[in-house]
Amino acid sequence: xxxxxxxxxxxxxxxxxxxxxxxxxxxxxxxxxxxxxxxxxxxxxxxxxxxxxxxxxxxxxxxxxxxxxxxxxxxxxxxxxxxxxxxxxxxxxxxxxxxxxxxxxxxxxxxxxxxxxxxxxxxxxxxxxxxxxxxxxxxxxxxxxxxxxxxxxxxxxxxxxxxxxxxxxxxxxxxxxxxxxxxxxxxxxxxxxxxxxxxxxxxxxxxxxxxxxxxxxxxxxxxxxxxxxxxxxxxxxxxxxxxxxxxxxxxxxxxxxxxxxxxxxxxxxxxxxxxxxxxxxxxxxxxxxxxxxxxxxxxxxxxxxxxxxxxxxxxxxxxxxxxxxxx
Amino acid sequence: xxxxxxxxxxxxxxxxxxxxxxxxxxxxxxxxxxxxxxxxxxxxxxxxxxxxxxxxxxxxxxxxxxxxxxxxxxxxxxxxxxxxxxxxxxxxxxxxxxxxxxxxxxxxxxxxxxxxxxxxxxxxxxxxxxxxxxxxxxxxxxxxxxxxxxxxxxxxxxxxxxxxxxxxxxxxxxxxxxxxxxxxxxxxxxxxxxxxxxxxxxxxxxxxxxxxxxxxxxxxxxxxxxxxxxxxxxxxxxxxxxxxxxxxxxxxxxxxxxxxxxxxxxxxxxxxxxxxxxxxxxxxxxxxxxxxxxxxxxxxxxxxxxxxxxxxxxxxxxxxxxxxxxxxxxxxxxxxx
Numbered sequence: 225x226x227x228x229x230x231x232x233x234x235x236x237x238x239x240x241x242x243x244x245x246x247x248x249x250x251x252x253x254x255x256x257x258x259x260x261x262x263x264x265x266x267x268x269x270x271x272x273x274x275x276x277x278x279x280x281x282x283x284x285x286x287x288x289x290x291x292x293x294x295x296x297x298x299x300x301x302x303x304x305x306x307x308x309x310x311x312x313x314x315x316x317x318x319x320x321x322x323x324x325x326x327x328x329x330x331x332x333x334x335x336x337x338x339x340x341x342x343x344x345x346x347x348x349x350x351x352x353x354x355x356x357x358x359x360x361x362x363x364x365x366x367x368x369x370x371x372x373x374x375x376x377x378x379x380x381x382x383x384x385x386x387x388x389x390x391x392x393x394x395x396x397x398x399x400x401x402x403x404x405x406x407x408x409x410x411x412x413x414x415x416x417x418x419x420x421x422x423x424x425x426x427x428x429x430x431x432x433x434x435x436x437x438x439x440x441x442x443x444x445x446x447x448x449x450x451x452x453x454x455x456x457x458x459x460x461x462x463x464x465x466x467x468x469x470x471x472x473x474x475x476x477x478x479x480x481x482x483x484x485x486x487x488x489x490x491x492x493x494x495x496x497x498x499x500x501x502x503x504x505x506x507x508x509x510x511x512x513x514x515x516x517x518x519x520x521x522x523x524x525x526x527x528x529x530x531x532x533x534x535x536x537x538x539x540x541x542x543x544x545x546x547x548x549x550x551x
Numbered sequence: 552x553x554x555x556x557x558x559x560x561x562x563x564x565x566x567x568x569x570x571x572x573x574x575x576x577x578x579x580x581x582x583x584x585x586x587x588x589x590x591x592x593x594x595x596x597x598x599x600x601x602x603x604x605x606x607x608x609x610x611x612x613x614x615x616x617x618x619x620x621x622x623x624x625x626x627x628x629x630x631x632x633x634x635x636x637x638x639x640x641x642x643x644x645x646x647x648x649x650x651x652x653x654x655x656x657x658x659x660x661x662x663x664x665x666x667x668x669x670x671x672x673x674x675x676x677x678x679x680x681x682x683x684x685x686x687x688x689x690x691x692x693x694x695x696x697x698x699x700x701x702x703x704x705x706x707x708x709x710x711x712x713x714x715x716x717x718x719x720x721x722x723x724x725x726x727x728x729x730x731x732x733x734x735x736x737x738x739x740x741x742x743x744x745x746x747x748x749x750x751x752x753x754x755x756x757x758x759x760x761x762x763x764x765x766x767x768x769x770x771x772x773x774x775x776x777x778x779x780x781x782x783x784x785x786x787x788x789x790x791x792x793x794x795x796x797x798x799x800x801x802x803x804x805x806x807x808x809x810x811x812x813x814x815x816x817x818x819x820x821x822x823x824x825x826x827x828x829x830x831x832x833x834x835x836x837x838x839x840x841x842x843x844x845x846x847x848x849x850x851x852x853x854x855x856x857x858x859x860x861x862x863x864x865x866x867x868x869x870x871x872x873x874x875x876x877x878x879x880x881x882x883x884x885x886x887x888x
Contacts, residue, residue, distance in 0.1 A: 350878045355692055356831055363818055363870030370863035481696060494693060530704030533697035541687045 243491025243499075246546070247506035250489065254510055258517035266517060273397045279512035280401035281306070281460045282479050283505065286486035287405075287412045288456040290504045292449040293487055294416070296429035296496030297354035299343060299450065302457040303479035304365035309336040309458030310465035311369050311473050314378035325384045333458040339365060340454020344447030362480070369473040379470035391466025401463045405505075408456065412501045425449060429496030478529050485532050486511045489539040493547070511535060578883065580828025580836075584843035587826065587872075591847055595854035602857050603850075610734060612849045617738025618643075618801045620845040623820040624742075624749045625793035627841040629786045630824055631753070633766035633833030634691040636787065638680060639794040640816030641702035646673045646795030647802035648706050648810060651715040662723045670795040676702055677791025681784030699817070706810040716807030728803025738800045742842075745793065749838045762786060766833025822869050823848045826876045830884065847872070 239245055258266040265271060285302050292299055313332035316323040343361055347354045381387075392400045416422035427435040428442040435442050457479075465471050490507030492499025514535065515528040562570070569575055576582050595603040602608060622639050629636055650669035653660050680698055684691045718724070729737050753759035764772040765779045772779050794816075802808045827844030829836025848869055855865040 346874060346878075350874075351881060352874070352877050353831060356825075356877055357874060359818065359821075360870040360874040363866040363873075367863040367866035367870065371861065371867070375861075375863075481700065484696075494690065526700075526704040526707045530701045533700030533704075537683060537687075537689065537694060537697040540689050540693055541683075544688055 243503045244506065247490045247503045247510065251506050251510050251513065254513050254517070258513065258520070262517070262520055266520060269397075271516065271520065275509070275512050275516045276402045277399055278516060279508050280399065280405040281464050282482040283405045283486065283508035283512075284401075284408050284460045284463075285453070285457050285479060286483040286490075286504050286508050287409050287501050288449075288453040289483045290487045290490070290492050290499055290501050291412060291416060291425060292446075292453050293484075293492050293494060294429045294496060294499045295425045295446050295449045296432065297347060297446055297450065298358065298484070298494075299340070299453045299457075300355060300358040300480045301339070301343060301362040301365055302453060302483060303476035304362045304369060305336045305339050305454050305457040306461040306464075306476035306479050307471075307473050308339070308365050308369040308372075309333060309461040310471035311373045311378065313462060313465065314381060314471040315372060317381055318378065325381065325386050329386065329462055333455055333462065336458020336461070337451050337455035340451040340457070341447060343454065344450030347450070348443040348446050366473075373471075373473045375473065377470055377472040381469065387466040387469070389466070390463045391468070399467055401467065404463060405508075409501050409505045416501060421445070421448070426497060429498075431497070478532070481529065481532050481536070482511055482515075485536045485539070488536055488543070491543060493543060494540060498547075580840045580880075581843060583879075584827045584840045584847065588843055588847050588850065591850050591854070595850060595858065599854065599857045603854055606734070608853055608857055610736065612846070612853050613739045614736045614804065615849040615852065616845050617736055617742045617804075618797045619816060619819050619823070619849070620742040620842065621745050621797040621800065622790075622794045622816055623823040623841050623845050624746050624838050625786075625790035626820045627824045627827070627829050627836055627838050628749060628753060628762060629783075629790045630821070630829050630831060631766045631833060631836045632762045632783050632786045633769060634684060634783055634786065635695065635821065635831075636677075636680060636790050637692060637695040637817040637821075638676070638699035638702055639790060639820060640813035641699045641706065642673050642676050642791050642794040643798040643801070643813035643816055644808055644810050645676070645702050645706040645709075645798070646670060647798040647808040648710045648715060650799060651718060651802065651808060652709060654718060655715075662718070662721050666723070666727075666799050670792055670799065673795025673798075674788045674792045676795075677788040678784065680791065681787030684787070685780045685783050703810070710808075710810045712810060714807055714809050718806065724803040724806070726803075727800055728805070736804060738804060741800060745796075746838050746842050753838060758782070758785070763834060766835075768834070818873075819848050819852075819869065820845075822873045822876075825873055825880070828876075828880060830880055831877060835884065 255266070285306065289299060289302065309332045312335055313325065313328040316328035316331065317325050339361065343354070343358055346352060346361075347357045350357070388400075390400065390404070394400055394403065416425065424435070424440045424445050427438065427440055428445045432442050461471075461476070464475070486507035487499065487504045488494060488507070489510050490500070490503030490505070492504060511532060514531055518528045518531055577586075592603070599608075622643065626636060626639060646669045649672055650662065650665040653665035653668060654662050676698065680691070680695055683689060683698075684694045687694070725737075727737065727741070731737055731740070753762065761772070761777045761782050764775070764777055765782045769779050772782075798808070798813070801812070823844035824836065824841045825831060825844070826847055827837070827840030827842070829841060851868050851872070852862065852865040855868070856862055
């Protein structure tokens with residue numbers, strides 16, 4: 225295993241082999257890089273809060289996406305679910321008598337979960353690659369969001385404590401989503417690392433046939449992960465609705481890419497069977513940090529997303545290379 | 552007809568009956584696609600009270616088909632070789648932007664030179680897609696998601712985010728983007744021409760053979776000596792060049808280009824290929840089916856707008872069509888094997 229290779233690499237090897245360490249190092253590099261190039265503005269309180277603001281929504285989705293990626297599938301429709309869920313909640317509250325936000329939100333998240341469930345059923349029972357299913361669903365659900373909302377943004381919802389719980393602020397500036405995000409990551413961590421289901425998820429992604437032969441119902445594992453992804457995408461949409469006070473059918477167009485980038489930079493393999501949510505948490509900060517840094521430098525629109533594209537490619541190539549060298 | 556010792560064997564009566572049977576006919580992917588198209592036309596003609604088959608709606612459809620259809624053809628080849636390209640929608644405006652900027656900023660640079668240069672640059676984008684995918688060992692849809700974002704950003708940066716227009720007049724634009732008989736966009740002839748060339752490339756050349764073999768079973772193809780890497784990279788380049796060509800066609804017709812154009816292209820072109828019967832797993836498909844598929848997608852988009860339902864219903868339909876088409880194609884292929 226340690227055959228060949230230069231000697232200095234073998235000193236670093238035991239450290240670098242841990243994906244969370246790689247992710248942490250990358251994050252530190254990014255912070256140093258941008259802090260240097262913005263003369264410290266990057267590290268100002270206002271900017272850090274701004275980063276946190278941008279990270280928690282796609283971070284929550286990235287956590288769920290990690291589980292799905294580990295089980296060997298992907299979901300490109302999360303951005304559409306993220307937009308559709310608050311739109312449904314807003315329409316229910318405003319247009320349908322008898323619905324308060326307390327009854328609308330569970331229903332909206334339930335529908336989001338159902339969208340994920342549908343993705344799972346079509347992918348596993350129809351035996352189609354998940355990126356096609358979710359590509360189609362992405363179009364369909366985005367269309368539904370626009371049709372239901374007639375393209376308008378919903379705002380001015382009657383006030384409620386629910387919005388404070390999911391979208392209020394702590395210490396005056398920090399959005400409460402910043403607490404929900406790591407909390408959800410911890411729950412996902414427990415699910416992935418400490419339960420039999422997490423075991424089954426890894427097994428399914430690693431080698432589906434072998435997992436089947438060991439008696440694991442791989443279809444069910446995947447469907448559950450799809451459902452979790454849908455539900456959390458809807459939940460993320462609701463937190464943003466709570467914070468901003470409005471639901472827009474066009475929000476979240478880049479959510480899927482940001483979430484995938486976060487997972488991949490955090491060390492989760494696109495081929496399934498390997499990864500972790502702690503890495504994804506760090507990855508989310510990396511992606512959010514890079515996007516923020518680019519915007520601060522005054523780059524025009526679409527630059528941040530271009531860098532997300534570069535990040536995805538680089539991260540996958542690096543991970544593949546590192547895994548080949550370490551194996 | 553099967554040949555036996557250079558003698559053409561006539562089909563028996565039973566075989567002739569089968570060839571005429573519904574089962575066989577429906578097994579041909581182009582026929583299935585055509586049926587879907589006819590059904591859809593009937594549906595929309597009814598829904599829009601006949602407006603769907605009016606002259607203006609048909610010309611709109613032809614215009615849409617010309618731009619996206621050329622791209623869909625390239626994507627079909629790439630799908631058959633077993634890869635996918637989501638960045639076509641970004642290469643599409645980028646090429647037009649590059650051509651426009653060359654003409655506007657370099658004195659004496661005519662569009663006749665700028666367009667081929669821009670298309671060559673598009674080919675370079677395809678080369679990047681191909682090399683990163685094949686040599687980096689990354690699934691193509693990840694690479695091209697990344698490059699899609701990057702090329703889109705390049706388009707924005709180069710154009711400064713604004714509408715590029717006001718080009719000095721030239722015969723070039725009439726040839727690429729004018730109208731025949733005052734009505735029919737010339738692009739439709741380019742589209743059909745490109746599809747025919749692709750058909751010849753795919754069905755009648757050794758390269759086409761190698762493309763099918765690579766997509767069908769990469770390892771087996773390798774063992775017969777085919778350089779699968781080169782086949783895939785070539786197809787990536789073709790796809791990107793055609794996306795660039797489509798951008799030039801669009802630009803010639805409308806006289807302007809916005810860096811945000813083409814966002815729906817990857818989904819619509821892949822959708823067209825899939826609805827036209829090309830398999831997402833590689834190894835099976837055809838450009839004639841894609842030709843019909845593009846008309847289906849174009850029809851869906853224009854139909855919903857005409858029916859006053861708004862463009863987003865089209866997304867719902869196209870998304871559903873893709874999923875259904877893939878399931879149906881898979882199911883049919885399994886029954887044959």
